[in-house]
Amino acid sequence: VIALPDDEAAHLSRVMRLAAGADVRVFDGAGAEWIAQVAEISRRHVTVRLIEPAVPAPEARIAVVLAIAVLKGDKMDEVVRDAVMLGVGAIQPLVTDRTEISSASIERSNRVARWQRIAVSSAKQCGRAVVPAVAAALTFEAWISAPRERTLLMFVEPGAALPATPLNQVHAVSSVSLLIGPEGGWADHEIRGAQAAGATLTSLGGRTLRADAMPIIALTALRTLWEDF
Amino acid sequence: VIALPDDEAAHLSRVMRLAAGADVRVFDGAGAEWIAQVAEISRRHVTVRLIEPAVPAPEARIAVVLAIAVLKGDKMDEVVRDAVMLGVGAIQPLVTDRTEISSASIERSNRVARWQRIAVSSAKQCGRAVVPAVAAALTFEAWISAPRERTLLMFVEPGAALPATPLNQVHAVSSVSLLIGPEGGWADHEIRGAQAAGATLTSLGGRTLRADAMPIIALTALRTLWEDF
Numbered sequence: 001v002i003a004l005p006d007d008e009a010a011h012l013s014r015v016m017r018l019a020a021g022a023d024v025r026v027f028d029g030a031g032a033e034w035i036a037q038v039a040e041i042s043r044r045h046v047t048v049r050l051i052e053p054a055v056p057a058p059e060a061r062i063a064v065v066l067a068i069a070v071l072k073g074d075k076m077d078e079v080v081r082d083a084v085m086l087g088v089g090a091i092q093p094l095v096t097d098r099t100e101i102s103s104a105s106i107e108r109s110n111r112v113a114r115w116q117r118i119a120v121s122s123a124k125q126c127g128r129a130v131v132p133a134v135a136a137a138l139t140f141e142a143w144i145s146a147p148r149e150r151t152l153l154m155f156v157e158p159g160a161a162l163p164a165t166p167l168n169q170v171h172a173v174s175s176v177s178l179l180i181g182p183e184g185g186w187a188d189h190e191i192r193g194a195q196a197a198g199a200t201l202t203s204l205g206g207r208t209l210r211a212d213a214m215p216i217i218a219l220t221a222l223r224t225l226w227e228d229f
Numbered sequence: 230v231i232a233l234p235d236d237e238a239a240h241l242s243r244v245m246r247l248a249a250g251a252d253v254r255v256f257d258g259a260g261a262e263w264i265a266q267v268a269e270i271s272r273r274h275v276t277v278r279l280i281e282p283a284v285p286a287p288e289a290r291i292a293v294v295l296a297i298a299v300l301k302g303d304k305m306d307e308v309v310r311d312a313v314m315l316g317v318g319a320i321q322p323l324v325t326d327r328t329e330i331s332s333a334s335i336e337r338s339n340r341v342a343r344w345q346r347i348a349v350s351s352a353k354q355c356g357r358a359v360v361p362a363v364a365a366a367l368t369f370e371a372w373i374s375a376p377r378e379r380t381l382l383m384f385v386e387p388g389a390a391l392p393a394t395p396l397n398q399v400h401a402v403s404s405v406s407l408l409i410g411p412e413g414g415w416a417d418h419e420i421r422g423a424q425a426a427g428a429t430l431t432s433l434g435g436r437t438l439r440a441d442a443m444p445i446i447a448l449t450a451l452r453t454l455w456e457d458f
């Protein structure tokens with residue numbers, strides 16, 4: 001018998017209005033899921049009895065970190081929701097040269113905590129038992145200079161400062177970080193910095209695609225090409 | 230020298246605040262684009278002088294009609310915007326068994342005219358010189374029983390009434406209609422009706438994807454597979 005976190009307890013009792021004995025599925029956010037039954041319930045405290053392991057939605061074979069420049073307004077909410085649905089392993093918000101919101105403002109508005117809650121609710125909605133981590137926002141410079149093992153793929157616009165390899169000519173790898181820029185695109189020195197850090201520059205044909213649509217398009221194209229849907 | 234339509238004239242004079250002599254690009258919505266110059270301008274009447282033909286964003290090789298069940302709230306606005314950006318040739322809104330908005334309500338609220346305006350503005354934003362037609366909404370039964378030449382591909386959920394072919398096993402064609410269902414999915418009789426009309430049933434792996442994200446995911450996956458980005 002385990003206790004649910006406070007917000008899930010409140011959701012179960014006050015929004016779903018379930019009673020003791022109700023059948024539920026619970027997951028630990030790290031890949032395990034169970035068929036369970038509500039044991040005790042009050043407005044803010046709920047315990048469930050685990051009955052047997054359940055089979056969650058399959059995780060992607062390729063581990064993807066989405067390293068994305070923070071977008072304007074509430075657009076990151078949808079980006080996080082869609083990226084979790086499309087199987088990312090983690091999300092790294094970045095503050096780049098042309099990001100229109102400052103690190104201080106991201107911190108003051110508790111954005112990262114908000115994105116983490118959206119990641120939980122998207123995992124619930126699409127049946128994933130893994131909740132991808134949403135990391136604290138970092139500047140592009142801080143993130144790109146950290147050592148890493150995984151392959152780096154930076155999406156650049158058609159006509160960027162340096163030539164790009166079409167995505168369908170990029171070889172499949174087992175783990176990759178996708179770098180996606182803000183509405184105004186990457187600054188030239190960021191493109192050069194990523195390349196110096198070993199990133200492959202890539203693009204999706206000759207059309208300009210909206211920044212807030214790029215994560216879902218890039219993740220879909222990559223999973224399609226690498227047969228990981 | 231040609232006159233702009235009223236709403237484009239108003240946008241140019243009152244929103245963009247351009248003056249006579251300003252350089253603009255104009256397109257006819259059917260594939261032709263020109264470099265032009267503002268000739269005469271008043272609040273509601275603008276003429277431009279065509280200087281020389283311009284090269285618009287390349288059109289997709291594969292002509293795609295997106296036949297989509299009308300979604301709840303304003304979600305179709307984003308679907309139309311994204312589908313135009315991803316190169317669809319036309320959009321056919323459908324009223325299906327589980328569509329939560331009636332044909333009468335779609336008509337009363339002038340939704341189709343709104344979607345047509347969104348198609349124009351999305352074409353402007355992504356540099357397409359073709360504005361895809363948004364047809365009047367039809368019931369699924371009316372649309373599926375009309376004769377057609379193009380290939381039909383119906384996206385069904387994992388575990389649908391009839392088995393589906395994975396999208397990466399569907400052969401490329403030169404013109405295709407993509408059938409995408411509403412939030413509640415297709416009714417069994419609609420899946421059977423589509424199959425009887427010659428549709429190939431397809432799906433994208435074992436995950437359940439949100440209805441309003443399906444058009445952008447399906448279009449991206451198909452253009453990636455058929456090398457038409």
